[in-house]
Amino acid sequence: MTYLFETDDHTALRAQARRFAERHITPFALEWEEAGEFPRALYRLAAEAGVLGVGYPEAYGGSGGDISHALVVAEEMVLVGKSVGTVVGLGSHGIALPPILAAGTEDQKQRYAGPILRGELVSALAVTEAGGGSDVASLATRAERNNDSYLVDGSKMFITSGTRAEIITTAVRTGGPGHGGISMLVIDRRESEVAVSRKLKKMGWWASDTAELSFAETRVPIVNLLGNEGEGFLIAMRNFATERIFLAGNCVAIAELAYREALAYARERNAFGKKLTAFQVTRHKLADMATRIAAARALTSEVVVRHVREEPVTSLAAMAKNTATDMCSFVCDQAVQIFGGYGYMRESVVERLYRDARLYPIGGGTREIMNEVISKLEGF
Numbered sequence: 001m002t003y004l005f006e007t008d009d010h011t012a013l014r015a016q017a018r019r020f021a022e023r024h025i026t027p028f029a030l031e032w033e034e035a036g037e038f039p040r041a042l043y044r045l046a047a048e049a050g051v052l053g054v055g056y057p058e059a060y061g062g063s064g065g066d067i068s069h070a071l072v073v074a075e076e077m078v079l080v081g082k083s084v085g086t087v088v089g090l091g092s093h094g095i096a097l098p099p100i101l102a103a104g105t106e107d108q109k110q111r112y113a114g115p116i117l118r119g120e121l122v123s124a125l126a127v128t129e130a131g132g133g134s135d136v137a138s139l140a141t142r143a144e145r146n147n148d149s150y151l152v153d154g155s156k157m158f159i160t161s162g163t164r165a166e167i168i169t170t171a172v173r174t175g176g177p178g179h180g181g182i183s184m185l186v187i188d189r190r191e192s193e194v195a196v197s198r199k200l201k202k203m204g205w206w207a208s209d210t211a212e213l214s215f216a217e218t219r220v221p222i223v224n225l226l227g228n229e230g231e232g233f234l235i236a237m238r239n240f241a242t243e244r245i246f247l248a249g250n251c252v253a254i255a256e257l258a259y260r261e262a263l264a265y266a267r268e269r270n271a272f273g274k275k276l277t278a279f280q281v282t283r284h285k286l287a288d289m290a291t292r293i294a295a296a297r298a299l300t301s302e303v304v305v306r307h308v309r310e311e312p313v314t315s316l317a318a319m320a321k322n323t324a325t326d327m328c329s330f331v332c333d334q335a336v337q338i339f340g341g342y343g344y345m346r347e348s349v350v351e352r353l354y355r356d357a358r359l360y361p362i363g364g365g366t367r368e369i370m371n372e373v374i375s376k377l378e379g380f
Contacts, residue, residue: 001256001293001294001297002072003068003071003072003297003300003301003304004298004301004302004305005068005301005304005305005308006068006072009065009069010068010069010072013051013054013065013069013072013073013076014072014073014075014076016049016050016051016073017051017072017073017074017076017077017080018076018080019049020045020046020049020051020077021076021077021080021081022080024042024045024046024049025042025077025080025081025082025083025086025087026080026081026082029081029082029083029086029207030083030347032083032085032086032206032207033083033085033086033206033207033352034206035207036199036201036206036207036209037089037163037164037207037208037209038083038085038086038089038090038207040122040164042086042090043090043119043120043122044118044119044120045119046090046119047117047118047119048119050063051063051073051077052090052093052117052118052119053117053118054069054070054073055067055069055070055073055094056097056101056113056117057101060101060109060110060113060114060117061113061114061115061116061117061118062113062117066308067242067245067246067304067307067308068304068305068308070094070246071245071246071249071300071304074087074091074246074249074250074253075249075252075253075256077090078250078253078254078257079253079256079257079260082257082349082352083207083352084204084205084207084250084254084352084353084356085204085205085206085207085208085356086207086208088160088205088208088250089160089161089205089207089208089209091246092122092123092124092125092160092161092165092208093116093117093122093123094243094246095125095160095239095242095243095246096116096123096124096125096165096167096168096169097112097113097116097117097123097169098239098242099125099169099184099226099235099236099238099239100112100113100169100186100226101113102235102238102239103184103226103227103231103235104186104226104227105223107223108186108223108224108226112167112186116167121166121167122161122164122165122166122167123161123165123166123167123168123169124159124160124161124162124165124167124168124169125159125160125168125169125239126156126159126162126168126169126170126171126187126213127139127156127170127171127236128156128157128158128159129141129154129155129156129157130155130157130212133366134365134366134369136171136179136182136233136236137178137179137182137233139171139172139173139182140154140173141153141154141155141156141170141171141172141173141215142154142172142173142174143172143173143174143183143185143220144174145174145222146219148221148222149219149220149221149222150172150174150185150219150220150221150222150225151217151218151219151220152170152172152185152187152192152215152217152218152219152220153215153216153217153218154172154214154215155197155212155213155214155215156170156212156213156214157212158200158210158212158363159210159211159212159213160205160208160209160210161208161209161210162196162209162210162211162212162213163196163199163209163210163211164209165189166188166189166190167186167187167188167189168186168187168188168189168194168213169184169185169186169187169226170184170185170186170187171183171184171232171233171236172184172185172232174229174230174232175229175230179233180230180233181230182230182232182233182236183225183226183227183228183229183230183231183232184225184226184227184231184232184235184236185220185224185225185226186220186224186226187215187218187220187224188220188224191221192218192219192220193216193218193219194213194214194215194218195213195214195215195216196211196212196213197211197212197213197214198211198212199211200212202359203355203358203359204352204355204356204357204358204359205356205359206352237314240364240365241307241313241314241317242307242317243364244317244318244320244321244364244365244370245300245303245304245307245313245317245320245321247321247324247325247360247363247364248296248299248300248303248317248320248321248323248324248325249300249304249324250360251296251321251324251325251327251328251357251360252293252296252297252300252324252327252328254328254332254353254356254357255289255292255293255296255324255327255328255331255332255357256293257349257353258289258328258331258332258335258349258350258353258354258357259286259289259290259293259331259335261335261339261349261350261353262285262286262289262334262335262338262339262350263286265338265339265342266282266286266338276338282338285334285337285338286338288330288334289330289331289334289335292327292330292331293327293331295323295327296320296323296324296327296328299316299319299320299323299324300320300324302316302320303316303317303319303320314373314377315373315374315377315378318365318370318371318373318374319370319374321360321364321365321370322361322367322370322371322374324360325357325360325361325367326361326367328357328360329357329358329360329361332350332353332354332356332357333354335350335353335354336350336351336354
């Protein structure tokens with residue numbers, strides 16, 4: 001099953017991503033999941049294969065295309081590689097780089113985008129804090145002006161690629177309380193000291209490293225400010241709409257993989273003298289799974305098309321995220337049920353997907369926050 005917007009270009013990119021995943025992810029997926037990380041060399045390999053820079057301008061080292069192209073590449077790598085954590089970690093620049101390209105100076109774009117998209121530097125987005133969660137406007141990490149630098153104090157939590165990223169797009173407080181006091185800095189670990197307080201152990205996404213970061217009078221050059229002081233909240237909010245579209249796409253990919261695994265198992269597994277697919281209850285489970293996937297894919301298709309047309313999609317992106325996360329949780333649960341005891345075993349792909357799926361109603365803004373976004377924008 002494909003997205004409604006797919007063209008021959010998307011088909012070619014799927015094939016490209018499939019070849020990369022078959023060679024560089026699939027054979028090692030279980031090993032990397034158990035290790036809690038994948039080799040850093042994978043970034044360069046992905047860049048050389050032409051999949052790391054999809055969706056980014058060629059002028060800054062990308063491969064061209066838009067969010068629709070990036071979405072199908074990520075989906076194909078999940079479907080073939082069968083390691084959500086690897087694909088998510090490999091794509092952490094998908095939330096760290098857009099603020100630089102959207103609000104950065106020409107010098108900042110040239111300095112960071114090319115090395116990131118060539119796989120030479122790893123990037124991460126640092127907005128969330130332990131005490132704030134989805135409440136971005138309450139963040140406490142402080143940046144004080146000191147001559148030609150900022151001194152940053154505070155911490156960030158749940159940072160994907162946080163243990164290895166050199167380039168950290170970071171939301172800080174440069175002004176008073178509320179969203180108006182927030183700014184965005186690019187913190188470059190090659191010139192500024194950032195401590196990894198701890199590498200976090202998670203329920204899912206095992207192959208993606210996730211960290212708590214701390215800043216103690218971390219000196220950051222003023223030239224690393226994105227946009228103007230006080231514009232950080234706006235930059236983050238623009239980024240969130242795109243992130244939520246990607247999260248919806250992730251959910252569609254995960255659910256599609258869980259469905260395929262469950263269907264293959266049901267066709268092969270014998271119970272009481274016949275295949276599982278011979279039982280109406282199993283067929284109906286699979287029918288419900290396929291139907292919900294198709295519905296979530298259709299809504300995600302619509303929001304992608306509108307986003308590419310540069311139409312306002314904040315509310316629709318929140319709807320797509322909630323729809324896709326609910327669907328993904330349901331499908332992964334049903335896949336485990338079809339597998340029975342084997343679905344509960346760590347060796348099973350659906351067991352891993354079941355755990356991976358639980359992040360999506362939380363990450364990128366909780367389900368409850370999404371409903372608030374929808375309520376406000378829809379005027380009720």
